[in-house]
Amino acid sequence: MTFQEYTSSVHNFEECMKCTICTAYCPVVPVNPDYPGPKQAGPDGERLRLSDPLFFNRALKYCLNCKRCEVVCPSGVKVGDLIQEARLRFDNSKPKLRDRILASTDFMGSMARPFAPIVNAVTGMGIAKAVMDGVLAVDKHRTFPKYSSSSFEKWLRKQESKQGSYPRQVAYFHGCYVEYNNPQQGKDLVKVLNALGVGVQLLEGEKCCGVAAISNRLEKQACKNAQANLEAIGKAVAQGLTVVNLSSSCTFAIRDEYPSILKLDNSAVKDSVVLATRYIWQLLESGTVELRFKKDLKPLRVVYHTPCHLQKLGWSMFSKELLKLIPNIELIPLEQNCCGIAGTYGFKKENYETSMAIGEKLFEQIRKANPDIVATDCETCRWQIEMGTGYPVRHPVSLFADALEDPLA
Amino acid sequence: MRFDTIIIGGGLAGLTAGIRLQEEGRRTAIVSSGQSALHFFSGSFESLKDCPEAEELFDRAGVRLHNLPGSRRLLPGGAFREAVLSLGDVSLLPGEGPIGKKALIVSFNGYHDFFPELLAGALEKDGTPSIQGIVEMEELAALRKSPTEMRSVNIARVLDKCPDKFVQKVKELLADGVDTVILPQVFGLDGDEVPRAISEGLAPLKVIFVGTLPPSVPGIRTQNMLRRRYERLGGTFIIGDSVVSGAVHEGIVSSVASHNLDTYRLFADNFILCSGSFFSKGLHSSPTAIEEPVFGLDVEFPEDRSLWYEADFFEPQPYMGIGVKADKDLHPSIGGEKVTNLYVAGAILGASKDGKYGTGAGKAIKSALAAANKILSL
Numbered sequence: 001m002t003f004q005e006y007t008s009s010v011h012n013f014e015e016c017m018k019c020t021i022c023t024a025y026c027p028v029v030p031v032n033p034d035y036p037g038p039k040q041a042g043p044d045g046e047r048l049r050l051s052d053p054l055f056f057n058r059a060l061k062y063c064l065n066c067k068r069c070e071v072v073c074p075s076g077v078k079v080g081d082l083i084q085e086a087r088l089r090f091d092n093s094k095p096k097l098r099d100r101i102l103a104s105t106d107f108m109g110s111m112a113r114p115f116a117p118i119v120n121a122v123t124g125m126g127i128a129k130a131v132m133d134g135v136l137a138v139d140k141h142r143t144f145p146k147y148s149s150s151s152f153e154k155w156l157r158k159q160e161s162k163q164g165s166y167p168r169q170v171a172y173f174h175g176c177y178v179e180y181n182n183p184q185q186g187k188d189l190v191k192v193l194n195a196l197g198v199g200v201q202l203l204e205g206e207k208c209c210g211v212a213a214i215s216n217r218l219e220k221q222a223c224k225n226a227q228a229n230l231e232a233i234g235k236a237v238a239q240g241l242t243v244v245n246l247s248s249s250c251t252f253a254i255r256d257e258y259p260s261i262l263k264l265d266n267s268a269v270k271d272s273v274v275l276a277t278r279y280i281w282q283l284l285e286s287g288t289v290e291l292r293f294k295k296d297l298k299p300l301r302v303v304y305h306t307p308c309h310l311q312k313l314g315w316s317m318f319s320k321e322l323l324k325l326i327p328n329i330e331l332i333p334l335e336q337n338c339c340g341i342a343g344t345y346g347f348k349k350e351n352y353e354t355s356m357a358i359g360e361k362l363f364e365q366i367r368k369a370n371p372d373i374v375a376t377d378c379e380t381c382r383w384q385i386e387m388g389t390g391y392p393v394r395h396p397v398s399l400f401a402d403a404l405e406d407p408l409a
Numbered sequence: 410m411r412f413d414t415i416i417i418g419g420g421l422a423g424l425t426a427g428i429r430l431q432e433e434g435r436r437t438a439i440v441s442s443g444q445s446a447l448h449f450f451s452g453s454f455e456s457l458k459d460c461p462e463a464e465e466l467f468d469r470a471g472v473r474l475h476n477l478p479g480s481r482r483l484l485p486g487g488a489f490r491e492a493v494l495s496l497g498d499v500s501l502l503p504g505e506g507p508i509g510k511k512a513l514i515v516s517f518n519g520y521h522d523f524f525p526e527l528l529a530g531a532l533e534k535d536g537t538p539s540i541q542g543i544v545e546m547e548e549l550a551a552l553r554k555s556p557t558e559m560r561s562v563n564i565a566r567v568l569d570k571c572p573d574k575f576v577q578k579v580k581e582l583l584a585d586g587v588d589t590v591i592l593p594q595v596f597g598l599d600g601d602e603v604p605r606a607i608s609e610g611l612a613p614l615k616v617i618f619v620g621t622l623p624p625s626v627p628g629i630r631t632q633n634m635l636r637r638r639y640e641r642l643g644g645t646f647i648i649g650d651s652v653v654s655g656a657v658h659e660g661i662v663s664s665v666a667s668h669n670l671d672t673y674r675l676f677a678d679n680f681i682l683c684s685g686s687f688f689s690k691g692l693h694s695s696p697t698a699i700e701e702p703v704f705g706l707d708v709e710f711p712e713d714r715s716l717w718y719e720a721d722f723f724e725p726q727p728y729m730g731i732g733v734k735a736d737k738d739l740h741p742s743i744g745g746e747k748v749t750n751l752y753v754a755g756a757i758l759g760a761s762k763d764g765k766y767g768t769g770a771g772k773a774i775k776s777a778l779a780a781a782n783k784i785l786s787l
């Protein structure tokens with residue numbers, strides 16, 4: 001071991017040179033005066049917390065975990081990780097019932113599914129919203145994502161033999177959103193992959209990735225899910241399968257937050273878990289497959305929003321390049337700005353105003369561009385942008401699927 | 410993925426080269442680990458008096474540059490220095506004689522990155538008496554909740570929203586005979602409209618903006634405007650990722666690998682390395698050697714470590730001139746073998762003996778344009 005290795009600190013916090021560049025790019029600081037900002041909440045605070053846990057500051061809960069501070073830090077300090085880990089380690093208050101509910105995306109989904117039409121109607125009703133707002137502190141301006149009465153998992157299982165017949169195979173981590181809210185998005189991916197000669201398999205025993213559990217300080221639950229997922233992914237990888245996923249936050253959690261925050265070793269599978277956009281792009285680039293787009297596609301003006309976690313992953317170019325392949329598309333990449341929702345954060349009453357104020361810069365850009373549609377890789381960004389601008393939002397892979405020729409029946 | 414040119418490092422040099430190439434219709438990508446030295450920028454491009462090519466390129470990005478032969482600028486510590494090519498909000502002062510009859514130097518409660526006393530001392534010597542004033546606004550009081558956050562960027566965020574109110578507050582501080590107002594550069598995070606509006610609002614008083622300790626508001630603005638221009642031209646800007654290695658065979662780089670892209674590689678015909686100096690990790694020093702970490706390019710440095718630095722901290726430090734060795738076309742070498750489709754530009758470049766590219770930000774601009782123009786001429 002070299003001297004430098006002995007001196008390295010948790011999440012590199014000793015490398016901080018106090019330049020405040022992270023604070024300059026944090027989306028919360030300009031809109032919420034109660035948030036001390038990444039430099040103080042991260043490396044500065046860590047020194048104090050390590051000397052005495054009493055220095056822990058509850059205001060750290062205002063952090064969106066967007067990781068923009070990490071992306072810009074010239075010294076490689078893992079500012080966002082420091083803050084999330086401090087919230088898990090030092091905040092010994094009990095997470096609220098509301099937070100537990102919001103974080104339990106898979107439990108909520110499986111409970112709501114059988115009653116989907118009723119649940120959708122009730123959560124959309126004024127009185128239920130008032131109760132949620134008053135009792136649970138879920139902001140009344142929010143519309144709960146609609147639950148779908150059909151299950152993606154069941155749909156795909158029914159076609160096991162058809163999927164098995166393709167020459168190439170991938171495993172698909174479809175996540176709670178596709179399972180409970182938007183099975184169509186998963187079907188879109190299957191259509192694209194099938195068109196490329198790739199069959200899609202489910203993972204055995206997939207759980208919610210846990211990103212919401214982490215940000216709501218439900219560490220045990222997050223670890224339990226993460227371990228189950230690593231096991232499920234491990235089995236697929238052992239069979240030589242790549243594991244693809246559509247959501248930048250799920251992928252980011254599995255690849256980066258499992259080891260950095262939950263301290264779970266994912267090194268055996270990390271490189272095999274990729275965003276589907278990257279997988280599709282690489283397949284196209286290999287020159288072994290061919291795509292057939294529909295003829296006479298109408299002109300489509302699309303603005304593309306890079307979710308913060310996708311920026312952190314550094315893979316947004318795959319989504320953008322794929323979109324550019326669609327005939328007759330006009331693609332306008334937006335300047336990267338945080339949409340402000342950060343998963344469950346924006347649903348909480350105390351964060352609603354902050355959340356919408358953060359998003360305003362992005363909304364403004366979208367309104368100015370006046371597109372036909374907004375494309376983005378994250379489901380919570382999608383809710384926020386739809387709510388903030390009224391423009392329809394879809395995943396790049398769904399737009400891609402729409403443009404592909406329909407398979408012969 | 411394949412590009413015409415891949416640029417490693419998205420600071421002043423990388424963005425200048427990237428914009429130049431994109432403007433000529435080339436397909437480029439910039440990969441940049443973190444933010445750059447521009448965030449600490451004084452606003453003045455050292456060693457560059459004028460450079461029409463750069464001035465026009467920056468102008469198209471919305472960044473106004475100016476210089477007047479023989480003029481001076483006032484540094485944050487109170488010294489006067491000969492002016493060089495500078496951002497529009499660096500004030501150019503007459504070459505000699507007092508800068509005004511009487512100056513008002515403005516600062517804020519709890520702001521420790523600006524030094525009115527030092528400036529007052531320097532002005533006094535130069536023949537301009539001054540008074541000092543503090544602008545107090547409720548919007549700023551909210552900032553002081555956490556005292557360490559009274560920093561330039563946070564102040565700019567507040568003042569950018571209410572420049573008129575700020576102008577009014579400054580007017581309230583005026584005393585008889587004041588014809589000059591000195592302000593810290595804490596205006597205009599998103600564009601230079603705010604500093605301009607403040608100058609106009611205080612006219613006919615003369616407004617002089619003086620740099621602050623980092624972060625630099627005009628520097629951050631410049632970085633973001635250049636990046637915006639680059640992306641609008643269709644460039645791919647990948648931030649928060651580091652190039653970790655390059656595949657070099659017989660003096661040709663075919664592709665590079667990055668931390669986030671793990672096994673996926675980026676290919677290009679040409680590459681420009683603009684990864685900065687020690688500060689930005691473009692150069693790495695160990696107890697025995699100074700290395701360029703991405704390609705292992707040849708670096709020229711004295712074997713005797715004690716010659717790398719001057720014991721007196723305030724003397725010019727020799728290590729500042731240490732950098733990657735490059736030939737007249739900015740090609741570096743590995744183990745003596747020239748790499749023919751790789752160029753080095755900016756702070757990573759060692760001081761050349763003929764001083765061709767100058768130093769500091771002037772060197773970044775000149776070498777970046779030289780590399781881009783060379784690629785365009787191929």
Ligand SMILES: Cc1cc2nc3c(=O)[nH]c(=O)nc-3n(C[C@H](O)[C@H](O)[C@H](O)COP(=O)(O)OP(=O)(O)OC[C@H]3O[C@@H](n4cnc5c(N)ncnc54)[C@H](O)[C@@H]3O)c2cc1C
Pocket residue numbers: 074417418419420421422423440441442443444445446447449450451452453454455456650651652653683684685686688689690691703754755756757768769770771773
């Ligand atoms: C603190 C400071 C203040 C300065 N102030 C001035 C000034 O006021 N006036 C002046 O004339 N000069 C100043 N300089 C000199 C400065 O070097 C130049 O002004 C100029 O900004 C350098 O630009 P650059 O693009 O070459 O390098 P940088 O601005 O240092 O940019 C290099 C970029 O490359 C990235 N990078 C490094 N390694 C990798 C990798 N492996 N993969 C991907 N990206 C990588 C870094 O993250 C960084 O963003 C200052 C320098 C420093 C350090």
Ligand code: SF4
Pocket residue numbers: 015016017018019020021022023038039042043072073074075076077079
């Ligand atoms: S950007 Fe990095 S080095 Fe600068 S204050 Fe933030 S954590 Fe510290």
Ligand code: SF4
Pocket residue numbers: 025026027028037038041062063064065066067068069070079080083
């Ligand atoms: S993760 Fe995002 S919200 Fe949290 S401190 Fe960093 S920049 Fe701010």
